[in-house]
Amino acid sequence: MEEYKRTVLYVEDNQLNMALVYHIFKRNLPSVLLLKAETAELGLGLAREALPDLIILDIGLPGLNGYEALEILQQDETTCHIPVLATSAFAQASDIERARKKGFAAYITKPFQVKAFTDTVKRLLNSED
Numbered sequence: 187m188e189e190y191k192r193t194v195l196y197v198e199d200n201q202l203n204m205a206l207v208y209h210i211f212k213r214n215l216p217s218v219l220l221l222k223a224e225t226a227e228l229g230l231g232l233a234r235e236a237l238p239d240l241i242i243l244d245i246g247l248p249g250l251n252g253y254e255a256l257e258i259l260q261q262d263e264t265t266c267h268i269p270v271l272a273t274s275a276f277a278q279a280s281d282i283e284r285a286r287k288k289g290f291a292a293y294i295t296k297p298f299q300v301k302a303f304t305d306t307v308k309r310l311l312n313s314e315d
């Protein structure tokens with residue numbers, strides 16, 4: 187039986203990115219349980235319920251977008267301490283600057299580079315306790 191040491195929630199509407207990240211976790215972060223949500227609305231519910239160690243949040247989502255979802259997480263005392271990693275295809279310096287100011291712990295641009303992605307996730311999981 188597998189024993190998971192950490193839990194990460196990934197909120198992503200794109201199936202290809204979801205599959206890629208699933209495989210990255212399987213391969214590089216096998217002790218992490220990956221929870222998945224296709225919308226911010228579903229992700230917010232799962233975040234409150236599971237209290238993951240890290241949330242990876244796509245910016246471009248149907249319904250609430252990543253910025254709106256982050257604000258709700260920050261306003262909820264049960265989830266405000268969870269670091270949130272933003273992912274987006276928008277890679278301008280101004281996008282990254284905006285994300286930092288809003289309170290995202292880090293920003294990863296798509297398409298994902300596996301090594302950089304894995305390193306960032308590990309850093310955020312380890313810096314937390």
Ligand code: MN
Pocket residue numbers: 198199200244245246247
């Ligand atoms: Mn998206």
